[in-house]
Amino acid sequence: MLPRLSRSLLVKRTIYTTFSFGAAYLADTELNASAVTRNLRTLWTCALISADYKLNFTPEHADRIPAIHQRVADRMYDLFTSNGGLYIKIGQAIGANAALMPAPFQQKFARLFDDAPQIPYRTVARVFQREFKKSPQELFAYFDEEAVASASVAQVHKARTWDGEWVAVKVQKPDVGRQIGYDLMAFRAVMWAFEKWVFDLPVYFAVDFISAHLRAELDFIAEASNSQRTASLIALEPRLAGKVHIPKVYPEYSTKRVLTAEWIDGVRLSDRDALARVVGEKVPERSGGMFADTEHKQRRNGVPESMRDVELFSAQMFDWGFVHCDPHPGNIIIRARPASSSSFFSLPSSLLSKSVLRDPELVLLDHGLYVTIRPHVKRQYASLWRALLSSDWDTIRNVTESWGVGEAGLFASAVLMRPVRMKRTGNGSSPHAEKDSGANGTTGDAGAELDAYEQSVRMKERLKRFLVDTDKMPKELIFLGRNMRIVQGNNQSLGSPVNRIKITAYWASRSLVTSNGRTPTTRTSLRAWWAQLDARELWQDVVFRTVMFSLDVVFLVSKLRQRVRALLGLANGGFEDELERSVRGFTRSAFGVEVGPEAFEG
Incomplete structure (x- = not known):
């Protein structure tokens, strides 16, 4: 039995240690966007993965290898979803190229979507004060406090300018900017360890290139420039002009962390039922739809017209050398082509009528991630x-x-x-x-x-x-x-x-x-x-x-x-x-x- 003094000292040290760790955790959470905690989680997960492969990936344990792959896929998926932010982007990159990976990776990462909880309006307001020295309500005639979409890096609000134009306002989440340095440092360390110690495969060579482009994706001024450059290139290409649209950017309402662009009414390429209605294709087992049968026949080529992304990205790769690298279905909107080629206005899909409906027009969003081909x-x-x-x-x-x-x-x-x-x-x-x-x-x-x-x-x-x-x-x-x-x-x-x-x-x-x-x-x-x-x-x-x-x-x-x-x-x-x-x-x-x-x- 410990003497009373020793027990008292042990209790004090335990209290001090607990308080210190608690204070450090609170400081990291409030002041550092949990960057240290997230990196510790990353390093711990990677250590478990490394140890698992080193100890169990042997000829004698061949029957255990499917279970190893499942554990590793589960750990990586949990790590990416827990850390969020740029980890989601890295996970999506894995998912887009998972075809040659073991089955558990294919199944897990196919479900890794770029979705995240909204940051509260008070946080959005602080971003506006820092960027514009004004609140959203001062800067815009109307600003919806509820975001219409929220991803890992930013969220989008609908607003109206004082000139009466409806716009989409993309607001970067403050934590992401504070986390990126730590995240990329952890990414570099993990890739080095995987190449040199765990898998003996050349994976580290791409770290600098990927890191530079992930950093650039957080600069909304660069994103606005990408958007405007792509719009100019499309306007000069007869095979795409009038068929592909890039939302107009409003520089006076944009900064490095806030991007304001034209609001687009239409349907996502990922929404197949809504897309079928917009392009005039018949929706199975649904009656009383927007279009009559005659309109279906007239517009039976609507879906192929909606796939202008194949031509657009071919032009980017082979003609322009300037390529949008995140063309997932959520970043592509299909709308009826405006009645006037000089108009940026498009009616909501619920109000489209036969007199207004024209050929489908592809609208490309999210111009943060581009690569320039030499x-x-x-x-x-x-x-x-x-x-x-x-x-x-x-x-x-x-x-x-x-x-x-x-x-x-x-x-x-x-x-x-x-x-x-x-x-x-x-x-x-x-x-x-x-x-x-x-x-x-x-x-x-x-x-x-x-x-x-x-x-x-x-x-x-x-x-x-x-x-x-x-x-x-x-x-x-x-x-x-x-x-x-x-x-x-x-x-x-x-x-x-x-x-x-x-x-x-x-x-x-x-x-x-x-x-x-x-x-x-x-x-x-x-x-x-x-x-x-x-x-x-x-x-x-x-x-x-x-x-x-x-x-x-x-x-x-x-x-x-x-x-x-x-x-x-x-x-x-x-x-x-x-x-x-x-x-x-x-x-x-x-x-x-x-x-x-x-x-x-x-």
């Missing part, structure tokens, strides 16, 4: 796309080798989102490729014979051969791959109304023919365009267009099969669904990884 990388990327469709295997190999990629076939499959197998002929001369065919795209299930440990080792070795020289790899490809994957998901979610691969490839080929890739519209511009023609590229473009006819046939057969199955009441699927099945077969045979359908949800 000119030589842009040209290489366009060359790669054209080569993939015209079976120019020498070009594919030359481009991938210049990028430090050791697995040309794997890289080609990732870019095209279609299985491509490259190998050399028997005499070791020129390379050629095998394309998986059929609905499931299987070329054998060798991977299915491996146990969980052997499958994981096989994938790791394949990925290490894939990233041979990370110093050569253009970092822009990280975000380009994300963009392409989301656009594919958008098209797939609407039943594959457009041939995404064909559209993308045509833009790539056109961009190589001339320096600006644009179609001439006047006699003067025709002469300038002709002067810029590259004869060699023009000939390759002609060859490419001839080859592309086969893809048209495949797409038309797919659409015919889709309609026949619908008439027979059978399970249906579009062109993208067939490609998905092909990719799933490819990953099973190449990596021994069973990819679930959740990995392909847009």
